[in-house]
Amino acid sequence: MDNRRVVLVERPTGLVEASHFAVETVELPALEEGQVRVEVSHVSVDAFIRTTLGGGGFHGQAGMREPVMALGVGKVVESAAAELAVGDWITGATMAQSVAQGPAAMFQKIEIGNQPPSMFLGLLGVTTGLTAYAGMVRVGGVKAGDTVVVSGAAGAVGTVACQLAKHSGAKVIGIAGGPEKTKWLTDTIGIDGAIDYKAPDVGGQLDALAPDGVDLYFDNVGGELLDMVLDRIRMEARVVLCGAISQYNNMEEVRGPKLYLRIAERNAQMLGFTVFHYEKEYAAFTKQILEWMDNGLQLPEQIEEGIDAFPNALNKMFVGGHMGKLLVKP
Ligand SMILES: NC(=O)c1ccc[n+]([C@@H]2O[C@H](COP(=O)([O-])OP(=O)(O)OC[C@H]3O[C@@H](n4cnc5c(N)ncnc54)[C@H](OP(=O)(O)O)[C@@H]3O)[C@@H](O)[C@H]2O)c1
Incomplete structure (x- = not known):
């Protein structure tokens, strides 16, 4: 199976531009024991990603020619792990790519029910x-x-x-x-x-x-x-x-x-x-947000199509090119 991914090719010193990245297609190796393969449904465009592209800091440093850090939501399409089955939905550090592959422990299983998967990066993200x-x-x-x-x-x-x-x-x-x-x-x-x-x-x-x-x-x-x-x-x-x-x-x-x-x-x-630092309270926060959603809490989404759009989407965070939640759909 092929994966289309965004990799860093030049460390930005100011505003992030598309030229700092390359988008490439690679063939994925067979799964190892304990790993899963996830088709990424949505990638979250987050401000902290910019801080990983330079000298590094609280959120770590992106490696050159490595997939760029990003949180995502997706569906398991192949599994060699007991914890996750084909068809399960997960969220976690999928990176900016169309297919994420790695140990099942990297991902958190979510029950999406009737909710759109993007909501797990937006209102419930x-x-x-x-x-x-x-x-x-x-x-x-x-x-x-x-x-x-x-x-x-x-x-x-x-x-x-x-x-x-x-x-x-x-x-x-x-x-x-x-x-x-x-x-x-x-x-x-x-x-x-x-x-x-x-x-x-x-x-x-x-x-x-x-x-x-x-x-x-x-x-x-x-x-x-x-x-x-x-x-x-x-x-x-x-x-x-x-x-x-x-x-x-x-x-x-x-x-x-x-x-x-x-x-x-x-x-x-x-x-x-x-x-x-509030991980232990996520469930309580989520419960309250779900209740307030019933009373009108909303988060409009702006979804850019194709993982190739990710570099420009990241730029938009810093030039004010979106309203609400900015996402990329690989
Ligand atoms: N503490 C935490 O745990 C935590 C977790 C997640 C996010 N955050 C922080 O939350 C903030 C918002 O993140 P987000 O993901 O929701 O991004 P976002 O608000 O969807 O996008 C960033 C927005 O910042 C504005 N902006 C960019 N450069 C600016 C500047 N120089 N001066 C004034 N406004 C500027 C832009 O809107 P305009 O068009 O209005 O300029 C842009 O839409 C970020 O600072 C992020 O680091 C913190």
């Missing part, structure tokens, strides 16, 4: 729905009456985080790039206000929407926007560091916040988290 839940509810402790700001609001984690805050009774303001995204956030996702960070006077836009300041900031972006919000936090505010996508293209010189003294001045807290 570890790096999307569960991340939004961990950050907004578990770490941020969102509560009714809070004024909440979410950056990267029209992306995957942001869209879910906004709605979790809204469902909790908070006033929710999203930050995103461009009028199409801000309109989508208010009209389709249903939050209270949205700020276009590419338009002038971003601070003034926030002052108009949150004149009394911000109780909870769910930050996906870092950089200048973090300082802009830090300057407007209220007493006892919580600032949740989910990610800092504005910094991932240059991890050697990450820009820290200049206005971090606001945390001390306003008795506030800055709390970081990584979803993988």
